[in-house]
Amino acid sequence: xxxxxxxxxxxxxxxxxxLPVFKKVSLDIPVPEKREILVEVKAVGLNxxxxxxxxxxxxxxxxxxxxxxxxxxxxxxxxxxVELFKTGDDVFYPGTSKVQGAQADYHLIDERMxxxxxxxxxxxxxxxxxxxxxxxxxxMHDRLDLFSLSEDPSAVTLLIVGAAGGVGSVACQIALNYxxxxxxxxxxxxxxxxxxxxxxxxxxxxxxxxxxxxxxxGFDNVDTVFVAAKADENIGExxxxxxxxxxxxxxxPLQKPLPGRFFGxxxxxxxxxxxxxxxxxxxxxIKQHEYLxxxxxxxxxxxxxxxxxxxxxxxxxxxxxxxxxxLQTEHTIGKIVLAHDS
Numbered sequence: 001x002x003x004x005x006x007x008x009x010x011x012x013x014x015x016x017x018x019l020p021v022f023k024k025v026s027l028d029i030p031v032p033e034k035r036e037i038l039v040e041v042k043a044v045g046l047n048x049x050x051x052x053x054x055x056x057x058x059x060x061x062x063x064x065x066x067x068x069x070x071x072x073x074x075x076x077x078x079x080x081x082v083e084l085f086k087t088g089d090d091v092f093y094p095g096t097s098k099v100q101g102a103q104a105d106y107h108l109i110d111e112r113m114x115x116x117x118x119x120x121x122x123x124x125x126x127x128x129x130x131x132x133x134x135x136x137x138x139x140m141h142d143r144l145d146l147f148s149l150s151e152d153p154s155a156v157t158l159l160i161v162g163a164a165g166g167v168g169s170v171a172c173q174i175a176l177n178y179x180x181x182x183x184x185x186x187x188x189x190x191x192x193x194x195x196x197x198x199x200x201x202x203x204x205x206x207x208x209x210x211x212x213x214x215x216x217x218g219f220d221n222v223d224t225v226f227v228a229a230k231a232d233e234n235i236g237e238x239x240x241x242x243x244x245x246x247x248x249x250x251x252x253p254l255q256k257p258l259p260g261r262f263f264g265x266x267x268x269x270x271x272x273x274x275x276x277x278x279x280x281x282x283x284x285x286i287k288q289h290e291y292l293x294x295x296x297x298x299x300x301x302x303x304x305x306x307x308x309x310x311x312x313x314x315x316x317x318x319x320x321x322x323x324x325x326x327l328q329t330e331h332t333i334g335k336i337v338l339a340h341d342s
Contacts, residue, residue: 004029007103007104008066008315020054035111037091039106039108040076041104041107042074043122045071045308046336049097066104070094082111128306134291141291143249162185163186170307172200173198182200206230240261245266250270319338
């Protein structure tokens, strides 16, 4: 293995432009230490968090920034304390905001947020799943704690706002596989069709009042809500339909105060940020490896399918610009992935 690799990123975030100018730069290949593994990158998925990284970068910061925090590839080197993986293992994982992204030939990551790649998925199919799936598992197990609500999962109603998006489309599959009663929101005809194809029987339009639509479906209210998109736009309607002592979790920080109805109903509200465990190196960080391993098993058993919708067959400056331009429209269905053959 050579000592240099190609990385694709930008120096100037150019926040006043639609997108930064992506460049290919020769970089030193990082060396894994302790529980880190070095992965030869085979495919990278795109996420809105990549756009957020660009916007949070200061214009005075002249460092080279690499995006891409959904990865599939092969382990080529391991740190001295690695216990879970060996050279040659095919893996998939989300990245973390603590390290550079994976739009490069090689990527360094802590093994506690990595799992073996599902054997029945290609690298590109696998790269579509980690961040959105891990987020969904954390919401269902750690934030909403859905399994504590009833011994019968079907008795628990879960409203997923933004069901056709990258996170929502995976969350629907996971929740349905667990047996919960899922209600998804989708506003466009193609989005509604996509959500229905995922197996969701109950669909409402999040651009219209929620209550009337839920009543037409036979629901007086909902026990829990997973806000996977457009939090500020929908929090008012959510407050009207959430059950007393219900639970709401949002992926996005609200810019407006929580509705007063949340207080009157004693609603439990939480945020979910998949990066929390890795950034703070929490004592339960290993849970992310465990959730991803559960995902691997569910995929191999045919319960969950990849939500890869748009594939770019190679990674370069031009395909990065096209892929991120598509992501910026906020009208994507499923996930965008770039294949990479270093």
